[in-house]
Amino acid sequence: MSASRRSGTTDELGPDEPERESSGGSDLLAALLDGMDAALCAFDADAVVTHWNREAERILGWTAAEAVGRQGFAGWAVRGADAAEVEGRLMSAMDASGRQVNEFALLTKDGGRVLVRTQSAAVRGPDGKPAGVYCAFSEVHAQIDLERSIALSEALLEDASWGVVLVDADLRPAVVNAHAAKAFGTGRTSVLGRPLGELLSQGVEELESALTHVLAQGAPPAPAEIWVSVREPEGDRRRCWRCGFVRLASPLAEEPVPLGVGWMFQDVTEVRQSEQEASLVRFRAQQLHRAARAAAECEDPAEAVTVHLDFALAGFADHALIDRVADRTADGGDGGDGGAGDAESAGRAHLVRIAATPSGVPGPSRLAGQAGLPVRYGQGHPALRCVERAGSVRADAGAVPAEEARAWAVSRQWPADATHALCTVLRSRGRTLGAVTFLRGAGRNAFERPDAMYAEEVAHRIATALDLMGAAGRRE
Numbered sequence: 001m002s003a004s005r006r007s008g009t010t011d012e013l014g015p016d017e018p019e020r021e022s023s024g025g026s027d028l029l030a031a032l033l034d035g036m037d038a039a040l041c042a043f044d045a046d047a048v049v050t051h052w053n054r055e056a057e058r059i060l061g062w063t064a065a066e067a068v069g070r071q072g073f074a075g076w077a078v079r080g081a082d083a084a085e086v087e088g089r090l091m092s093a094m095d096a097s098g099r100q101v102n103e104f105a106l107l108t109k110d111g112g113r114v115l116v117r118t119q120s121a122a123v124r125g126p127d128g129k130p131a132g133v134y135c136a137f138s139e140v141h142a143q144i145d146l147e148r149s150i151a152l153s154e155a156l157l158e159d160a161s162w163g164v165v166l167v168d169a170d171l172r173p174a175v176v177n178a179h180a181a182k183a184f185g186t187g188r189t190s191v192l193g194r195p196l197g198e199l200l201s202q203g204v205e206e207l208e209s210a211l212t213h214v215l216a217q218g219a220p221p222a223p224a225e226i227w228v229s230v231r232e233p234e235g236d237r238r239r240c241w242r243c244g245f246v247r248l249a250s251p252l253a254e255e256p257v258p259l260g261v262g263w264m265f266q267d268v269t270e271v272r273q274s275e276q277e278a279s280l281v282r283f284r285a286q287q288l289h290r291a292a293r294a295a296a297e298c299e300d301p302a303e304a305v306t307v308h309l310d311f312a313l314a315g316f317a318d319h320a321l322i323d324r325v326a327d328r329t330a331d332g333g334d335g336g337d338g339g340a341g342d343a344e345s346a347g348r349a350h351l352v353r354i355a356a357t358p359s360g361v362p363g364p365s366r367l368a369g370q371a372g373l374p375v376r377y378g379q380g381h382p383a384l385r386c387v388e389r390a391g392s393v394r395a396d397a398g399a400v401p402a403e404e405a406r407a408w409a410v411s412r413q414w415p416a417d418a419t420h421a422l423c424t425v426l427r428s429r430g431r432t433l434g435a436v437t438f439l440r441g442a443g444r445n446a447f448e449r450p451d452a453m454y455a456e457e458v459a460h461r462i463a464t465a466l467d468l469m470g471a472a473g474r475r476e
Contacts, residue, residue, distance in 0.1 A: 039116075042123065044132040047072045047091055051134070059116070059139060061109030077106050093120040094130035103140060115140040156264075163241075163267075166248070168260040171196060171211050183239070183267060185232045201236050203228030207243075214245040214261045225268065240272045241265040277450070280315075284454050287311050291461065301468035306355055306365040308465065309436070312458040313357065316451070317438035319415050320365065322426075323351035323383055324434035324466065326374050350374030351383060351434060375413055382412070383435045386423035390432055392452045395421040405442065414439055422447040424455040426463040433466050 039059050042051035052067040060077060070076060072090075074083035086104050093100045099121045105113050118137040125131035156164045156177060163180030165173050173191050181188040184199050197204045206226050214220070223244045229236040248259040291311035295304035309320050353375050357365050377384050386393040395412075397405040397419040409418040418439040426433040436459050440447070447455075 038136045038138060040134065040136050041067070042132060042134040043072070043091065045094070045130065047087055050132065056137070059108075059114065059137075060106060066109075073106065078104065079107065090118070090120055090135060091133055093133045093135075094122045096122065163263075163265045165263045165265075166260055167211055167263055169215065169258055171208055174260060180265070183230070183241075183265075185230055185237070199231060201229045201231050202238075210243065210245060211261050211263065214247050215258050219244075219246045225272070238269070239267055240269045242268045280450075283315065287314055288457060288461070291458075295461070295465065301465045302355075302367055304465040305462055305469070306367065308458060308462045309355060309357070309365045312438075312455075316454065317422075318441045318444070319357045319418060319439040321353065321357075321383075321414070321437040321439075322355040322434065322462065322466075323375060323437070324354045324426075325387065325432060326350040326352045351377060351387070354434075377413060378411070382421055382423045383437055386425050386435045387432055390425050390427065392425070392456060393423045394447050394452070395423070396446050402442070409439075417441040420444065420446045422451060422455055424452070424459040426459050426466060428460075428463040428467040433463050436462055 036053060037055060039056035040051065040053045041049060041056050044050050049068050049070050049072075052062070052064040054064075056067070057063050062077065067077075072083065072087040074080065074087065078086050082105070089100075089102050089104075099119050102118050102120070103115060104118060105115050108114055116137040117140045118135050120133050120135040122130045123132040123134055157175065158178065160177055160179060163183050164175075164177040165180050166175035168174045172193050172195060174193075176184075176188050176191045178188060181191055184191055186199075191199065196208060200207070203226050207228065210220070210224060210226070223242050225240055225242050227238065227240050229238050243263060243265045245264075246262040248262055250259055288311070291308050294311065295307045298304040298307060305322065309322065313320055351374060353368050355365050355367050382393045382395045397408045400408070405419050406416045409416050412421075414421065414437070419442045420440040422438045423435050424438075425435055436455070438447070438451075438455055
């Protein structure tokens with residue numbers, strides 16, 4: 001069926017040849033209209049349908065034979081209540097200078113409703129006056145889907161409160177939103193095309209492994225949390241990112257062709273750090289409770305000292321040392337009782353090693369110092385400063401080569417693998433009894449203020465046991 005129908009007769013046109021030429025032109029126009037992807041229809045000045053192509057038939061179900069010649073859409077393609085408004089808005093294009101865009105709810109042949117977006121414009125006759133209206137229309141949901149996709153992409157790249165990175169098949173950022181660029185500590189354009197290893201110092205392997213998996217297998221079923229270290233001029237910044245991934249494939253190819261990976265992430269560092277800190281506090285409280293129960297079973301106060309030390313080491317430090325203030329009678333001190341005295345006099349005393357964890361091999365703490373010989377600590381040693389101040393002192397080898405770190409530890413009479421130290425004073429009943437030193441090796445974090453608070457609690461319990469040791473020695 002032709003996409004258009006000619007009204008009237010052509011008997012007055014003359015010979016058959018002109019009529020055949022006109023018919024050929026009409027057939028060509030119908031073929032062109034039918035071959036277009038857009039739905040097309042046209043109305044004359046009286047709103048009678050004059051053209052109706054196959055795409056219009058596909059969308060609404062009405063054939064050209066059923067549509068051409070009808071007066072507007074009333075009674076068949078729109079509801080009766082809407083017919084006047086629809087016809088008025090369509091035919092108003094005759095008086096407009098350009099195209100008009102409208103959205104209507106039309107009726108399909110089977111009684112369904114479909115929302116379409118129309119573009120209509122006037123058709124001029126030979127005299128230049130409006131002779132009708134042509135109308136192109138399409139289902140709105142396709143256009144809306146496209147607009148929504150574009151709007152979503154723009155919103156993700158501009159306004160999203162999480163990082164969005166489009167990574168190409170070479171695992172290099174191709175598009176980065178503002179939030180992600182801020183997380184990397186750089187501008188949006190400076191990130192593009194760079195290997196992830198130039199942006200991150202740690203966590204690169206895990207992240208690239210996840211991206212490679214998504215390219216090959218598709219998105220994982222749940223978000224993944226990845227700890228990374230972001231390279232910054234001031235130094236690496238440790239962050240925890242909750243990441244989601246989607247594989248991007250070309251919608252134009254018959255077979256899915258991977259274009260890259262959409263990587264979205266949120267910074268959850270503060271939440272995870274808070275959880276870790278709370279978990280650490282609970283664990284340390286449990287360790288203190290277990291140590292108190294185990295020490296209460298010890299008949300020898302010296303054994304109780306090592307019990308407290310062993311329980312404190314779990315997850316806290318690699319080594320521990322206990323030094324007690326030596327008897328100063330031989331040096332002209334106040335005599336005392338092998339550890340008693342105020343902070344000032346204790347600061348002038350020597351320290352004697354009485355307990356230590358084994359160096360180089362795992363095992364429980366061992367008692368030492370039976371000979372009573374003082375440890376040869378140099379002036380300004382952290383343990384001596386700790387006793388002088390009656391408080392905690394932290395020391396660190398710093399970012400130095402391994403040989404220098406080893407020399408730093410050995411010169412302080414500590415195990416060679418120690419790189420971080422925390423010395424805490426031992427006090428009981430207002431007296432300074434000595435110091436306990438906790439040591440961590442390379443690869444572990446330096447001691448911080450929460451660590452010092454925990455060490456002070458452990459030191460208080462050790463000092464109580466030491467005081468009992470001194471009392472037992474005096475009775476003997």
